[in-house]
Amino acid sequence: SLHVPRTPQTMGLVNEDALAKMKPTAYLINVARGGIVDETALYNALKEGAIAGAALDVFAEEPTTDSPIFTLPNVVVTPHLGASTVEAQDRAGITVAEQVATALGGAVPMHAINAPVPMGEGAEFVAQFSGLCEALGSLLYQLTDHTGDTLRIEYRGEVAGFDTRLLDVSAQKGLLASMVFEPLNFVNTPALARERGLKVETSHSSESADYTNLVELRMGENTVSGTLFGPRMQPRLVEAMGFDFDVVPEKHMLFIRNEDRPGMIGKLGSILGEHGINIGNMAVGRGEPGSRAAMAVTVDEPVTEEVLNALVETPGFDDARSVTL
Structure with a gap:
């Protein structure tokens, strides 16, 4: 045979x-x-x-x-029609419906022929990073004052050993989402990126000092990094604004730069509470004790401009940015 x-x-x-x-x-x-x-x-x-x-x-x-x-x-x-059985045709219809539902839900359609879908060994493993990369791209754009024309993506650890073109496009989707008015998908995103003069540079390294897998996005002086954690491969933000964090990205987030001194977390909680904003989770990054620090906060609703102004007008807070993923 x-x-x-x-x-x-x-x-x-x-x-x-x-x-x-x-x-x-x-x-x-x-x-x-x-x-x-x-x-x-x-x-x-x-x-x-x-x-x-x-x-x-x-x-x-x-x-x-x-x-x-x-x-x-x-x-x-027999003719070369091995798939022409009742069972195969039924399964083909089910697969088509599943892939359409997957695409409409914003996930990765694994059988697309005109998208950079990973194939072969490790395909499903790589696809799990798509959402993380899109979130990192969106986060990078919203935390960057002056976006450049070059997006640098570095893959470290096990994921670096596979075809990561799908993840390249996922990161571009997140980055471009706030720039364009048309829906983005895995087919039109690279073309729209080229139209806007965006260049993408990628690098791969099998070594990762702190995490089994790490994805790092850089644009100019700004860097965001993330990983997937645990058996459920849960996305984690581990670097932003020049500080190390450990927080699950959520739809509504708040990023703050502040002085590293007592009472800053309390002040933040009071201001958000006064405006009826509930904190879901929080991670603190800091440099040397008493120097600079930052907070990454997940909240249940968008943080308005009024709240951001209240924060930066409070002594000890230097910068406050609302992010929607």
């Missing part, structure tokens, strides 16, 4: 010499690709009884409607 692709190396793989080495009781099955078997040599071997029989659904030229092989009693042939 043959299970090889049709390549220059496999063309004529089963020829007269190969057939002569087979037992008279052998049966040859080729449902791989036409041209792998020398059909003239096969006809002679079957006719002379060198092998017992053959089953074919592929031929060197397709469609094939006439061949000497068809006249032999010890051959079973």
